[in-house]
Amino acid sequence: MIGTLATGFGFWNPLMWIIVIVVAIFFSWLLWKLGETNYEGNIWQTAPYLSGNDEPEKEAIHIRAGNMYWGFTKALSVYYDHLIPLHSGIVSDYISWFLIGVVVLFMVVILV
Amino acid sequence: MNQILLAVVGTIFLAIFAIAFGLILSGIDRRIVARMQARVGPPLLQPFTDVQKLLAKQSIIPANAIPCLFNTMPIVALASAITILLYLPFGSFAPVLGEFGDVILILYLLTIPSLALIIGGFASGSPYATIGAQREMVSMIAYELPLTIAVIAIVWRLMIAGIHEPFSILTLMQNPVWSVVGPLGIIALFILLVMMAWVLPGELSKIPFDSPEAETELAGGILVEYSGRNLGLFMLSQAVKMVAISTFGIILLLPWNLSQFFGISGIIAWITDTIIFALKVLFVMTVSVTIIRTTMARFRITQIVGLYWLVLGGLGAIAMILMMVDAFFCEMI
Numbered sequence: 406m407i408g409t410l411a412t413g414f415g416f417w418n419p420l421m422w423i424i425v426i427v428v429a430i431f432f433s434w435l436l437w438k439l440g441e442t443n444y445e446g447n448i449w450q451t452a453p454y455l456s457g458n459d460e461p462e463k464e465a466i467h468i469r470a471g472n473m474y475w476g477f478t479k480a481l482s483v484y485y486d487h488l489i490p491l492h493s494g495i496v497s498d499y500i501s502w503f504l505i506g507v508v509v510l511f512m513v514v515i516l517v
Numbered sequence: 518m519n520q521i522l523l524a525v526v527g528t529i530f531l532a533i534f535a536i537a538f539g540l541i542l543s544g545i546d547r548r549i550v551a552r553m554q555a556r557v558g559p560p561l562l563q564p565f566t567d568v569q570k571l572l573a574k575q576s577i578i579p580a581n582a583i584p585c586l587f588n589t590m591p592i593v594a595l596a597s598a599i600t601i602l603l604y605l606p607f608g609s610f611a612p613v614l615g616e617f618g619d620v621i622l623i624l625y626l627l628t629i630p631s632l633a634l635i636i637g638g639f640a641s642g643s644p645y646a647t648i649g650a651q652r653e654m655v656s657m658i659a660y661e662l663p664l665t666i667a668v669i670a671i672v673w674r675l676m677i678a679g680i681h682e683p684f685s686i687l688t689l690m691q692n693p694v695w696s697v698v699g700p701l702g703i704i705a706l707f708i709l710l711v712m713m714a715w716v717l718p719g720e721l722s723k724i725p726f727d728s729p730e731a732e733t734e735l736a737g738g739i740l741v742e743y744s745g746r747n748l749g750l751f752m753l754s755q756a757v758k759m760v761a762i763s764t765f766g767i768i769l770l771l772p773w774n775l776s777q778f779f780g781i782s783g784i785i786a787w788i789t790d791t792i793i794f795a796l797k798v799l800f801v802m803t804v805s806v807t808i809i810r811t812t813m814a815r816f817r818i819t820q821i822v823g824l825y826w827l828v829l830g831g832l833g834a835i836a837m838i839l840m841m842v843d844a845f846f847c848e849m850i
Contacts, residue, residue, distance in 0.1 A: 409617065415684040418617035424521060425603055425614065428528040429596035433750065437592050440572040440746025451580040453643040454741050466644040468651055476655040476818030481826065 524603065527613035531602040532757075538795075539756025540564040545799065546807045553811045564756070568749045576745030581642025590637030591743070591750035597629035598757040605764045606690050608790035609774050619684040620668055623765060624661075627720065630754050631657045637751075638729075638739035649738025652818050653722070653729035659825035660719035660726075666833030667709045667716070670840050671769055674698060677844040686768060693772045702843035706770065708836040712829050713766045714805040719825065720762045721755060724810035728818045759806075763798045771797055 408420035453460055478485050491502065544561040551558025560566075578584050603614040604623050631653060638650030671694045675683035678697040682688050695706060719726040730738045743751060775793050776786035816824065 415619040415621045416617075417619060417622045418614075421520075421524060421614055421617040422600065422622075425524050425528050425600050426596060428525050429532065429599040430592060432529060432532050432599070433592040433595040436572075436595070436753070437588075437746055437750055440749060441575055450577050453579050453581055453641075454645065454736065455643075461644075466647075468647050473651055474655055474658075476652060477658060477822050480819040480822035 524613060527603055528599060531613070532599045535599065535602050535757040535760045536753055538798075539753075539758075539760045540568070542759055542799065542802055543756055546802060549803060549807045550811050553808075564752070568752055571744075571749030571752065572746050574745045576747050577742070579642055579742045582742065583640040583642070586636055586640035587742075588747060590633045590640065591747045591754070594630045594633035594637070594754040595750050595757065597626065597633060598754045598761060601626045601761040602757070602764075604686060605761065606686065606768060607764065608792075608794035609776055609786055610791075611690070612686050615685070615687045618686075620672060620686060620689065621684060623686070624665060624668060627664075627758075627762065627765070628657065628661070630758050631720075633754075634729075634739060634751065637743070637747075641739075641742040643742045645735045645737070645741045646739055649729045649731070649735050649741065652731075653739050655818055656719060656722070656726060656729060656821055659822045660716050663712045663825055663829040663833050664716045664720075666830070666837065667712050667769065670705065670709060670833070670837050673837075674702060674840050674844060677848070689768050690772055694770070698840075699843045699847050701839045701846070705836040705839035705843065708832050708839070710770050712833060712836070713770060714801075715824070715829060717762055717766060717801065717805040718809055719821070721759055721806065723806050725813040725816045726821055727815055728821060731815060759802065760798065763801045764794075766801055767794070767797050771801075 409416055409418040491498075541561065541564075543564040544559070547563065548558045548561060576588075578587055601623060604612050604618045604626070606612045606615070635650045635653050635657075638646045638653065641647070641650075671689075672683045674694055675688065675692060675697060680688060680692050680697070695703070698706060718724070722729055728738075729735075730740060735741065740748060740751060774786075774790040776782065776790050781789060
């Protein structure tokens with residue numbers, strides 16, 4: 406069929422997937438439309454649920470992008486504690502690490 | 518044209534089948550959990566009643582939410598979970614789109630319902646939902662590693678055994694990996710089986726991997742602001758995803774059908790294989806969801822990452838090395 410992408414190992418047909426997802430979205434939308442639509446906006450129910458507490462300022466509860474992966478960085482802190490100091494912000498340091506990386510890569514490729 | 522028509526009809530048929538089967542599985546799961554806790558438990562069809570009731574209730578949109586994203590994501594989650602089914606075989610029924618996508622595509626498709634949930638959580642505009650969405654994102658990155666290792670290890674072994682198109686689902690269905698490996702490969706496959714058993718509850722955010730929802734600390738977390746039909750659709754997407762991920766695990770590691778052993782054919786083979794398939798899904802769900810969620814407490818998000826990346830990632834590396842050694846010795850013979 407037209408549009409099948411084959412890499413030699415894997416394959417997929419984006420056109421077929423688009424047809425299927427459109428049908429699936431239509432089916433899901435029909436189910437969604439079956440639901441209750443009678444809803445009055447701008448009433449007390451629309452306040453965010455905070456266990457009865459007042460809502461703090463937005464800035465106070467905003468999760469910054471740097472904290473998005475908190476669980477990940479915390480769990481692998483042994484690795485990150487060593488990695489972060491290496492990011493000195495000095496370009497020559499980065500080039501040195503790049504050269505070391507290339508040398509190691511070449512050694513692995515040549516030996517293996 | 519016939520293929521497109523088949524895909525359209527297959528989508529609707531599989532959507533209805535997976536929703537019904539997923540909700541029944543959910544009912545059985547709740548029933549078994551109740552019995553293990555010395556309770557009677559809800560009726561088997563309680564999940565159907567829950568969804569019916571959710572569809573009849575108001576769907577509140579929080580004041581801080583982004584309404585278009587908040588309302589769209591439940592639809593996207595259910596629709597994307599349905600599309601996964603088109604690439605999977607059920608019993609001796611070949612996948613509807615088996616020639617149009619491989620296992621790598623399924624790995625990608627499995628992430629879409631979770632991404633929809635994450636976007637919906639962030640769009641809720643609630644601190645609890647935001648923390649839940651952040652945890653779901655980290656959790657998703659965590660379980661992708663052992664899942665991918667398991668898939669790659671199996672496919673690589675089939676490729677080394679000289680099997681044509683090893684990434685194809687049809688190939689995995691027709692060539693059980695257990696039949697091409699030696700003793701070391703068998704050990705590796707048992708390790709991969711254990712890994713898959715731990716990936717399944719993570720994919721479904723079930724205890725002990727339910728920190729994105731965490732009722733006792735985040736009051737429902739990622740879904741805290743969802744109600745009515747939106748929550749109902751997320752429930753349905755979870756039910757469909759349960760069928761999809763269980764089937765995927767079965768195809769990778771437990772692909773046998775009874776008709777192959779007894780040489781049955783025709784309609785009796787279809788019925789027998791479908792019953793065996795349903796029993797296999799039930800077994801997989803009971804072992805890796807029901808029993809685990811009844812006997813364990815919730816992991817912290819750091820423990821989830823540690824388990825998936827360090828413990829299961831390490832086990833996966835051992836399994837891959839065993840596979841390579843096994844392939845080396847089999848090639849020598």
